[in-house]
Amino acid sequence: MKPVSFEYNTPASLSLTTDLLVRTKKDAKLISGGQSLGPMLNLRLARPELLIDISKLSELKEIGEDKSKVIIGASITHSTIEDGGVVEPISGMLRYVASRIAYRAVRNKGTIGGSLAHADPAADWVTTMMALSAVIKTRTSDGIIRKIPMHDFMLGAYRTALKHDEIISSIEIPKYSKKACWGYHKICRKVGEFANAIGAIVVDPVQKYCIIACGAVGGAPLILQDLSESVARSAAVPDILEIVLALETSEQQFDAVKMQQLAVSVQRAIEKAVCK
Amino acid sequence: MKQEISLTVNGEDHTLIVTSRTQLAELLRNELDLTGTHLGCEQGVCGACTVLIDGKPARSCITFAGSCHGIKVETIEGFQNDDVMDRLKEAFSKHHALQCGFCTPGMLATARDIVERFTSPDTEKIRYELSGNLCRCTGYVGIVAAIADVIEQQIALGISLSAPTIDVPEQKSGFAPFEPSSTTRAKPANITLQKSGKVSANGNQTIVERGFSIDHKPEVVWQHFRDLKSLGKCVPGAVIDNVDNDRFEGHVEVRFGPIKADFRGSGTHTNNDMNKSGSVIGRGADKGGQSNLEGQLNYIIGKGETPESSKIDVEFKFEIQGMLAQFNRPELVTGLVDYILEQFVQNCNSVLSGNEIKPGQGISAFALVVAIVRAKIATWFKSN
Ligand SMILES: Cc1cc2nc3c(=O)[nH]c(=O)nc-3n(C[C@H](O)[C@H](O)[C@H](O)COP(=O)(O)OP(=O)(O)OC[C@H]3O[C@@H](n4cnc5c(N)ncnc54)[C@H](O)[C@@H]3O)c2cc1C
Ligand code: FES
Ligand code: FES
Numbered sequence: 001m002k003p004v005s006f007e008y009n010t011p012a013s014l015s016l017t018t019d020l021l022v023r024t025k026k027d028a029k030l031i032s033g034g035q036s037l038g039p040m041l042n043l044r045l046a047r048p049e050l051l052i053d054i055s056k057l058s059e060l061k062e063i064g065e066d067k068s069k070v071i072i073g074a075s076i077t078h079s080t081i082e083d084g085g086v087v088e089p090i091s092g093m094l095r096y097v098a099s100r101i102a103y104r105a106v107r108n109k110g111t112i113g114g115s116l117a118h119a120d121p122a123a124d125w126v127t128t129m130m131a132l133s134a135v136i137k138t139r140t141s142d143g144i145i146r147k148i149p150m151h152d153f154m155l156g157a158y159r160t161a162l163k164h165d166e167i168i169s170s171i172e173i174p175k176y177s178k179k180a181c182w183g184y185h186k187i188c189r190k191v192g193e194f195a196n197a198i199g200a201i202v203v204d205p206v207q208k209y210c211i212i213a214c215g216a217v218g219g220a221p222l223i224l225q226d227l228s229e230s231v232a233r234s235a236a237v238p239d240i241l242e243i244v245l246a247l248e249t250s251e252q253q254f255d256a257v258k259m260q261q262l263a264v265s266v267q268r269a270i271e272k273a274v275c276k
Numbered sequence: 277m278k279q280e281i282s283l284t285v286n287g288e289d290h291t292l293i294v295t296s297r298t299q300l301a302e303l304l305r306n307e308l309d310l311t312g313t314h315l316g317c318e319q320g321v322c323g324a325c326t327v328l329i330d331g332k333p334a335r336s337c338i339t340f341a342g343s344c345h346g347i348k349v350e351t352i353e354g355f356q357n358d359d360v361m362d363r364l365k366e367a368f369s370k371h372h373a374l375q376c377g378f379c380t381p382g383m384l385a386t387a388r389d390i391v392e393r394f395t396s397p398d399t400e401k402i403r404y405e406l407s408g409n410l411c412r413c414t415g416y417v418g419i420v421a422a423i424a425d426v427i428e429q430q431i432a433l434g435i436s437l438s439a440p441t442i443d444v445p446e447q448k449s450g451f452a453p454f455e456p457s458s459t460t461r462a463k464p465a466n467i468t469l470q471k472s473g474k475v476s477a478n479g480n481q482t483i484v485e486r487g488f489s490i491d492h493k494p495e496v497v498w499q500h501f502r503d504l505k506s507l508g509k510c511v512p513g514a515v516i517d518n519v520d521n522d523r524f525e526g527h528v529e530v531r532f533g534p535i536k537a538d539f540r541g542s543g544t545h546t547n548n549d550m551n552k553s554g555s556v557i558g559r560g561a562d563k564g565g566q567s568n569l570e571g572q573l574n575y576i577i578g579k580g581e582t583p584e585s586s587k588i589d590v591e592f593k594f595e596i597q598g599m600l601a602q603f604n605r606p607e608l609v610t611g612l613v614d615y616i617l618e619q620f621v622q623n624c625n626s627v628l629s630g631n632e633i634k635p636g637q638g639i640s641a642f643a644l645v646v647a648i649v650r651a652k653i654a655t656w657f658k659s660n
Contacts, residue, residue, distance in 0.1 A: 008296035008342025038338025103408025191407035208457035
């Protein structure tokens with residue numbers, strides 16, 4: 001199917017983009033890689049009057065680091081990350097996750113900022129950034145810069161803390177020590193599909209940090225706080241029952257199959273981090 | 277909207293006036309008569325439309341003309357004097373890697389990228405990389421063999437990769453137990469609505485049962501629920517246009533993330549004053565999105581924990597047809613319905629306390645819509 005008719009605008013700077021978002025009377029949508037919005041447009045599930053292309057803005061393509069964090073611009077593509085184009089906050093994790101998102105042709109266009117803004121519960125970056133305690137840096141039309149911790153950023157399925165004139169400019173990820181380990185396990189029926197379940201763990205014995213996140217749930221990924229603490233203390237793989245109990249305290253309802261998939265993905269992620 | 281764009285296709289420069297919404301695939305096929313690029317799913321899934329944009333494979337079905345100014349495209353008709361593509365074409369023929377050829381132009385674009393990025397003819401890796409290109413008739417054995425063959429030829433010829441893939445570093449694992457610092461504690465999720473109830477399915481119908489409380493007396497809440505205009509105001513995105521006895525007409529705007537739909541329709545509203553229960557039955561259609569919604573909301577109002585509050589039990593049954601029909605992700609429905617309920621309860625409390633409702637943003641059915649897109653995608657694989 002063909003999308004509805006829309007205007008297409010490519011502003012030359014970030015401030016012109018936010019200005020346009022505020023000024024326009026049209027129903028406007030930002031478009032970055034278009035890999036989530038594109039299918040919606042073709043299906044006419046999204047029917048914007050104006051698309052504002054932000055994929056070419058150099059302000060959103062920053063790649064950098066300082067002592068304590070790695071900075072990734074919102075318009076950096078999955079394939080740039082897959083190819084090692086950004087500094088790793090923890091050895092190899094971003095590259096591993098990026099290489100398992102969709103397919104290369106989609107990764108060549110899809111961006112990390114677009115994925116987080118889209119806030120699909122089953123998206124890979126959403127869970128990964130939760131486990132890494134990333135911070136989302138944004139800018140609004142009046143130039144206000146916000147730094148929103150990932151666990152405050154995603155409010156629910158496809159809902160974020162972004163205001164209508166607010167754009168994600170970059171993602172800041174704390175650097176972890178050389179002793180830090182991680183595990184990531186995605187369950188899907190076919191390579192490149194959105195996940196049925198995602199388990200992710202980041203452990204840093206030096207920073208005394210351990211977060212286990214579980215994605216592809218009803219809303220934002222769950223952080224299994226008590227389980228994280230017990231894994232830090234034991235450095236062992238918990239049994240499935242313990243993980244199921246941890247998931248049950250989340251107040252979300254899962255059917256038996258879903259629960260099993262979630263628990264197994266978490267267990268396999270922990271196995272990867274724990275096993276010597 | 278029409279706009280002028282200049283782009284290079286297969287080495288030739290073109291300046292065209294096109295509508296911004298035109299898919300690159302359509303532009304190639306309809307404007308430039310390059311019909312080798314095929315369209316299958318138009319959702320980025322099947323890979324039939326894959327072409328090289330600025331040297332890298334990309335989906336031409338979800339690339340819109342508005343973004344094509346200044347790009348370089350290579351389609352199956354191109355690849356002139358391209359040794360890798362020549363070897364691939366020959367190998368595809370030799371290994372019987374095509375029958376009808378529908379998937380082949382996209383397959384070759386992806387295959388060329390695989391050959392350029394990988395040094396070893398590892399078939400498991402090739403299959404992995406090929407997962408975004410579906411072939412519905414030949415099967416993958418010949419295709420994989422053809423690609424492996426070309427990688428071997430390249431190695432034998434001593435050709436180095438133009439875009440070598442750097443191997444992902446070995447993952448570190450194993451740590452000594454430690455006491456986690458409390459500063460790494462994430463904030464617990466902010467739950468405003470105490471949830472109870474369940475979600476189930478009956479054929480194509482989804483049934484959500486929920487209980488919640490409102491900070492007003494049952495009599496007051498009941499008057500509010502029996503008055504459809506007043507009740508309708510509290511449903512995010514809904515507008516009741518006409519009420520005629522128990523019949524009503526109205527519409528509900530569904531808006532969430534990039535999705536917008538406007539369901540227009542009619543229904544009935546009946547109430548039983550004896551036990552403070554009632555139901556709203558309605559059906560509506562979203563013309564632009566070609567979907568239909570049919571639903572029933574049953575409610576019963578009882579005493580709350582304090583004399584000043586009420587407990588409301590609702591049962592919401594609905595069925596969606598058309599574009600949104602293949603909806604089957606219970607955990608998403610739960611999230612969606614709870615989000616709507618949360619707003620609904622807030623709105624009821626405001627109205628009953630004599631306050632204004634914040635302008636509604638529409639029901640967040642986006643979750644639902646994406647589930648359907650995914651389900652559609654899943655059907656693609658099933659039929660494969
Ligand atoms: C076939 C297929 C399979 C896929 N499989 C997976 C998968 O397995 N895992 C996965 O994680 N993803 C998957 N995806 C989605 C893909 O990763 C997308 O690239 C990503 O979700 C969105 O990024 P984008 O740059 O394309 O965003 P767009 O589609 O351009 O935009 C998405 C939304 O974000 C908004 N937006 C974009 N950038 C910004 C910004 N900087 N600030 C504020 N708002 C912004 C847009 O307005 C839009 O609403 C798949 C996609 C396809 C087509
Ligand atoms: S038509 Fe583009 S991926 Fe299917
Ligand atoms: S050759 Fe027919 S679909 Fe692949």
